[in-house]
Amino acid sequence: MSTAAYKGLKGVLLDLSGTLHIDNVVTPRAIEALANLRTAGISVRFVTNSTKTSDERLYNKLTKLGFALDRSEIFTSLSAAKRLVKERNHRPLLLLEDNALEQFVDIDQCAPYTAVVVGLAPSKFDYAHMNQAFGALLSGAELVGIHRGKYYAETENKLSMGPGGFVAALEYAADKKAILVGKPMREFYELALKDMGLLGSPGSVAMVGDDVLADLGGGAQELGLVRFLVRTGKYRSKDEEKAQAPLDGVFDTFADIVDAMVS
Numbered sequence: 290m291s292t293a294a295y296k297g298l299k300g301v302l303l304d305l306s307g308t309l310h311i312d313n314v315v316t317p318r319a320i321e322a323l324a325n326l327r328t329a330g331i332s333v334r335f336v337t338n339s340t341k342t343s344d345e346r347l348y349n350k351l352t353k354l355g356f357a358l359d360r361s362e363i364f365t366s367l368s369a370a371k372r373l374v375k376e377r378n379h380r381p382l383l384l385l386e387d388n389a390l391e392q393f394v395d396i397d398q399c400a401p402y403t404a405v406v407v408g409l410a411p412s413k414f415d416y417a418h419m420n421q422a423f424g425a426l427l428s429g430a431e432l433v434g435i436h437r438g439k440y441y442a443e444t445e446n447k448l449s450m451g452p453g454g455f456v457a458a459l460e461y462a463a464d465k466k467a468i469l470v471g472k473p474m475r476e477f478y479e480l481a482l483k484d485m486g487l488l489g490s491p492g493s494v495a496m497v498g499d500d501v502l503a504d505l506g507g508g509a510q511e512l513g514l515v516r517f518l519v520r521t522g523k524y525r526s527k528d529e530e531k532a533q534a535p536l537d538g539v540f541d542t543f544a545d546i547v548d549a550m551v552s
Contacts, residue, residue, distance in 0.1 A: 295538075295546075295549045295550045296550055296551070297493070298331060298493055298494065298495050298515060298550060299331065299332060299487060299490070299493040299494065300331060300332040300333070300334070300482075300485045300487050300493065300494040300495070301326060301331055301332070301333050301334075301494065301495045301496075301497060302334050302335075302336045302478065302481055302482075302494060302495070302496045302497065302514070303323075303333060303334070303335050303336065303497050303498075303543070304335075304336065304337060304472075304496075304497060304498035304499060304500070304504050305335055305337040305339060305347075305351070306337065306339055306441060306442065306522065307441065307442045307498070307499035307500070307519075307521060307522020307523050307524070308497060308498055308499050308504075308519055308521065308522060308543050309323070309335075309351075309356065309543060310351075310354055311442050311444060311445050311521070311522055312443065312444055313350075313354065314445065315354055315355065315356075316519075316521050316522075316542055316543060316544070317542050317544055318542065318544035319356075319542070319543050319544055320354075320355045320356055320357075321544065322543055322544035322546075322547035322548075323356060323357065323358075323547075324357065325547050325551050326547055326550070326551065327357075328551075329550070329551040331550070331551075332485045332486075332487065333358075333362060334362050334363075334364060334481040334484060334485055335351075335358065335362055335363045335364065336364045336365075336472060336477065336478065336481050336496075337363070337364070337365050337366070337472075338365075338366045338435070338436040338438055338471045338472050338503065339365060339366075339367070339409075340365075340366060340367045340370075340385060340386075340389055340408030340409045340410075340435050340436070340452070340471075341386045341388065341389060341408070341409050341410075342386065342388040342389055343367070343388060343389055343390075343391040343392040344360075344363060344365050344367060344368055344392060345360075345391070345392075346388055346391070347363065347365065348360050348363060351363075361484075364477070364480055364481045364484070365471075366408075366435045366436050366470055366471025366472065366477065367385075367389060367392055367408065367435060368392070369435075369470040369471055369476075369477055369480070370406055370408070370433060370435045370470050370471075371392060371393060371396070372470075373433060373468070373470055374393075374396060374404060374406065374433070375396070377403075377404070377431070378403075379396075379402075379403045379404035379431070380396075380397050380398060380399055380400070380401070380402055380403050380404070381393070381396065381398060381402060381403070381404040381405065381406045381433070382398070382400075382402040382404070382405045382406070382421065382422055382425050382430065383398065383406050383408075384405065384406065384407045384408065384410045384413045384414070384418060384419075384422060384455075385406065385408045385410050385413070386408075386409070386410050386411070386412060386413070387412075389408060389410075400425075401425075401428060402425040402428075402430045403429070403430055403431065404430050404431045404432075404433055405422045405425050405426055405430050405431070405432050405433065405459070406433045406435065407422070407432070407433065407434050407435065407452055407455060407456050407459065407467075408435040408436075408452055409435075409438070409441070409451060409452045410452070411449075414455050419455070419458065419459070422459055423459060423462050423463055426459060426462075426463035426465055427463060431468065432456070432459055432460065432463065432465050432466070432467040432468065433467065433468050433469075433470065434452065434453075434456035434467035434468070434469050434470075435452065435469075435470060435471050436451075436452065436453070436469060436470075436471035436472060436503065437451075437452070437453035437456055437457075437467075437469060437503075438451030438452060438453050438500070438503050439451050439453045439454070440523060441522075441523055442499070442522040442523045448523060472498075472503050472504060472507070472508075472509075473502065473503055473504065473505075473506045473507025473508050473509055473510075474507060474508050475507065475508030475511050475512060476508070477508065478496070478508045478509060478512055478514065479508070479512070482494060482512070491512040491513050491514050492513050492514070492515065494514055494515065495514065495515040495516070495517055495537075495546075496509045496514045496515070496516050496517070497517045497519060497543055497546060498517075498518065498519070499518070499519050499520075499521055499522035499523050499524045500522075500523055500524075501518055501528045501529060501531050501532050501536070502531060502532075504518075505517075505518060505532065505536065506532070506533055510533065510534055515537045516532075516536050516537050517536070517537060517538045517539070517540060517546050518532075518536050518538070518539045518540070519539075519540055519541070519542055519543055519545075519546070520539065520540070520541050520542070521541075521542055521543070
């Protein structure tokens with residue numbers, strides 16, 4: 290993709306963990322780069338599969354790290370899961386961390402459960418919780434996987450298992466296919482594009498992430514978004530070769546992408 294094409298973009302969808310920050314460490318020049326995007330008049334939305342904490346806690350974390358953003362600019366898979374639960378009037382069994390459960394305090398969570406919702410919940414991925422979820426599924430509950438991430442960057446040099454393997458285990462045991470609501474589902478990206486007023490011109494919007502499949506595959510590819518991979522976070526050597534269609538660019542950092550767009 291030519292430098293001129295970079296400069297013609299109207300919007301950017303940004304992954305968070307691994308792209309803008311890794312735990313409590315900001316990626317190089319990311320705060321400055323975000324400010325530069327805004328100065329250039331480029332619309333920004335944050336699209337994340339983070340499910341370990343509520344949207345409000347996530348927003349507070351980002352602002353404490355130094356990022357300037359509005360709460361309404363954040364689109365999380367956790368919010369998408371709650372939307373689905375409410376639309377279907379479910380009573381969910383939630384395999385989520387306590388900090389994420391805050392987001393569901395207004396939802397009836399009493400048995401008998403009509404849905405099992407699985408996010409990234411290390412403290413809940415033990416036999417007792419998984420077997421409880423299995424029992425609910427056998428009794429007719431719907432399986433909702435917030436996303437199928439294989440792993441995530443816990444620190445700069447450490448990868449940890451994501452929820453995908455646990456979703457797959459429940460699918461296998463209960464012989465039931467999970468409904469997915471986060472990245473890379475097309476509907477998830479469409480929500481952010483619609484909010485930006487750019488749903489009709491997805492080719493003018495870039496998706497930036499560190500996961501070639503979960504960030505840049507699926508709906509991002511289907512919609513025709515410009516797809517940029519960063520070599521931070523969970524990125525590993527030659528990840529770009531896993532892409533189902535050629536990417537539009539691979540950069541060392543998010544800031545390097547912004548340099549190409551606005552310099």
